[in-house]
Amino acid sequence: MSTIVSESLFQQLVTGFQEQETAAEPAALTAIRQAAFARFQAVGFPTVKHEDWKYTNIHKLVSQPYVLNADVAIDNLDFSAGDIPALDAHRIVVVNGQYVLTFASLEAEAGLTVKSIEDAVEEPEFIAHFAQHADQTDSALVALNTALYTTGVYIHVAKNAVLSKPIQIIHVSTGVDEFFAQTRSLVVLAQNAEAEIIESFITLAGTAKNFQNKVVEVVLKENAKLQHYYLQVAEAASNYTFHTEVYQEKHSVYNNYNCNFPGASFVRHNINVRLDAENVESHLYGINLTADDQLVDIHTIVDHLKPHCESYEWYKNITQDSSTAVFNGKIYVREDAQKTNAFQQNNNMLISDKSAVYTKPQLEIFADDVKCSHGCTIGQFDNDALFYLRARGIGEHSARILLVHAFAFDVTSRFSNEIVRAYVEELASKGLDRN
Template identity: 40%
Template sequence: MLLEKTKLLDQYFDEVLKEQQQIDLLLGDPVHPNLYSLRDMARQSFRSKGIPHSGMEDWKYTPVRAFVEKILRVKDGYPKYSSSAADALQLEKSCYIMVIIDGKWWPHLSDPILTDSLEIASLDQVSSETAKIAHLGAHADIEHPFAALNTALFSDGIMIRVKTGVLLEKPIYLVHISMGEINPMFYPRMLFVAEKHTKVTLIEKFVVSDTSIYTVNNSVSEVVVENGAEMEHYYIHTENELSVNLQYARVILDEGSKYSNYNFALPGSPFIRHDLHVSMRGTGAETTLYGMVLTSKKQLVDNHTCVDHSVPDCISNEHYKCIVKDQSTLVFNGKVIVHPDAQRTNSFQKNSNLLLSDDAVINTKPELEIYADDVKCSHGATMGQFDSEALFYLTSRGIRENTARQMLMEAFAAEIIEVVPDEMVKQYLKNIMAEHL
């Protein structure tokens, strides 16, 4: 029976890839003609590797096939979008709101952009003559199976460009809504460019419509932070049990740029896989990666990060904290690579885990690859349960044990939440974390 399911899923993707290839041949590339050869290579790459399996080092703890195969069991017909879904979002007024449904940007549901300092456009409407569109497809690694699948199949997406010298006062807030309106598996594609000496905050929140069927969101982002630019980038996962999220992001940092990523995953989606690859390509670049993961039930959350130091005098700082409950599984793999020319690199990485159930599982693997001799690098991972002395101290002062446990979990999570610089996001995270702890 398992073999039959395996063949069925492989046949499904093969048919989808063939159909898209025929469209490309007949009508040309749906986004840009210069992507045609890249999409063909991506199709070949996915076909040669197939859906990841436990024999692949980066996927050994992540049975992705078991989650993805559910797309073959959807019922005929798909729900239609209703205005109530937008009303339920409770969008903050202090942001530029961009609504993306099943990977497609909906301008009429989004805020109008009334400033010349910011360009937001659908990828299929951006001229191939626009200089920044050259980044599209140039950075995502099609050796990654799902990045290859996205590259082969995406038909639309969004480009956000902050123009040179602009310090954007309002955050850009992308609300990704999974509905399965056209297809249960969809392929959002994002290109974010912060031009020289700009400053921007980008918030991405992932939600599921109440009318959704089981969906798989396979997204790819290419992020370019040019000389002297600064970007704060947030991921907030609040999906429910109807959505699987496969997320790949490649970040390029030029000279003197700064990129900070804050990744928050909460109970809900049965499976979240997040691949974040940061490439330091300009001297004096800095990156900070923070994550807070809270899992429950039989949820599986897998975070793979890679910081690639290829030039001198760069700084990276990473800290992921995870609270794992019930029968859930947590996977963390953080890699730092310091190439021979990356002298005077300063890199720190840590993964801290709180295990709250005998049935929960944590697989953590911090890695350092150092090929330069003048560096300061460290990494480590910790794993444990509640501090018995702290728990005893609180209960001995009349605090109920359940309340004491919640206080300790909040204190554990606070270290990550408190470093969030955006006060609006910080308060929001405190509120939603309190609901789940």
């Protein structure tokens, strides 16, 4: 059995960490990485015995070796799979765990700093916030990322700066070797700053199986506003674990729109929001349209720590073929968080009788003067509605697409960006057209 163990990703990572070149890094960062690796090494990868991983088995993903930090040629790569029609945005491209490519238009934007995370280690906001938020959780995958991330994006928007257009980050997977990669990003919006970040995930043709563990920390200072989109349009070769950790100060607004479409075989996304000041607003929206053997697992924590905050979460899952969707939404309303307004809803539409949905809304309230609600539904196509549409001359296929759009409407109608909304609706139609 020892040969199998030595060929596992875990063993590779242990070796990789010992060999990691840290001489160029500030000593404080090296210390953070070492502490993080010790945490990871102590617990290892999560298994289905962990309550939070009950329906999501990463055993198969981590029990094989991968190439770590493979070199890939970045000339002539085609990023068009990440194009959003009619969207005018600043572009950043992240390739595997190796490269961050930034483009000239970013420099012209007043108040905006964009760097690769390895170039940002001297930035005061990096020193103040890196690994200060995500690493507070007991996530082994975050610890692993902190210990061994190789690249990522650092974004800082200065006080009072309002970006003129969105920043689109295209995460590209490519390469002929099976690889494991980790990126780490930090987004800090200073007081009154406003930004929109759209992250797209694509897989280039002919890419070998890959497993990517990505962590993003977001810090919103007083009255800052961030619109944050995740659009997973990758291919079956790609597998992702994501962790998004959001820390908000007073009067800040964080809106997350998390969309997964047929593509990546495995997606696990933990999104945690800490509302650690008064009058904070957080909105988490999601649409997951799954197909084939895909698994999309969303775990969220909305943690109300202070009074007078509002959180609003709405996830819609549409499962096809033998795919699986998992939703787990925790809301904590702490003792101090009086006058909290917290809403959570998860609706599921099973299109195929071989698909599965596991949903678990959880609400824990320790304050007594709050308004909270949560709920979830699981259903199928409404045959009466389908017949009604068909009886008006609408073809069965179009009718199904109309009904899925209608199902998603509660979420899509809240998108802040009409262009992204149209793009997502188109992706939903395409995702249904496959069958």
